[in-house]
Amino acid sequence: MNLRGIVAVSGRPGLFKLVGQNKVGYILEGLDAQKLKVVANITNTKLASLEDITVYGEDEEIKLVDVFTKISAKGTTPDTKADTSVLRAYFNEVAPGHDEDKVYASDMKKIIGWYNLIKDLPLFTEDTPETQGTPAEVKLSEEKAAADKKQKATGAKASNAKATTKTSAPAKKASMTSKKGV
Template sequence: MNLRGIVAVSGRPGLFKLIGQNKVGYILESLDEQKLKVIANMTNTKLASLEDITVYGLEDEIKLVDIFTKITAKGTTPDLKADTTVLRTYFNEVAPNHDDEKVYASDMKKIIGWYNIIKDLPLFTEDTPDTPGTDAEVKLSEEKTAADKKQKTATGKASSAKASTKTSAPAKKASMTSKKGV
């Protein structure tokens, strides 16, 4: 199953194929019948590659590819408008060790919906290539890694700024008390 280049876009329903990149953002093509081309702005749009998505598990995280494989083996999917208990029962069959508290019904619906979108596409039966992917896919992966590092660095700077504020506050307080005493 080749999910390389297939992304979910924050704020947009459905799935998209990553075609390329320009100065403004990523060029995407919807996987539905309309084949609508969209440019996703790099600064305010989040893309999640289906290849990298995992589901919370009790011991280890479960890859989306593995869930799709089990859904294919099962052959049928429940209606997306079905009751939550029906979805949960089905999901326990296709992802047996998922964490019931962290995986919500909306997540299950989204995964089943994604499966229904891509099950008839030719890439669904292809093997995943060992090559790193297109330039846009490699760039997306690099930017995600850089953003994660930047967030960790910003978190570290914020905690050190709080620490410096804490040390400077008592000094000011001490100088104020000495003025009152004089």
């Protein structure tokens, strides 16, 4: 199952395919029938790659890919509007060992909805490539690393500037007092 390049966007329903990136943000294409293209702003939009999402487990985290594999092996899914007890019983079968206190009914509905969106796509049956990702994903990770590096450097420069200001201010006062005394 190849979930590389498929992302969930905070504040937007459904799933999107990462198509590319421009100055403003990430270019995403909806996986639904409309194929709506969206530009998600870099500064205020959170993207979560389905490949990286995990489900809280009692002992260890359960990868979403593993949950999807068990759902496809089971063959059927309950309706996302089903009762919480029905969803909980189904989730106990497809994700045994999940933490029932941390995994809410809304999380289960979202995962089942995601599965229903991607089950008919060709990428659902392909194997995950062993490469680092699509060019857009590689660029995404590189830019994120560069932004983190820039933020750390900016934070360091700001703290150095404060230190310089504090150091230089007393030196000016000292020189002014020495001139007055002369």
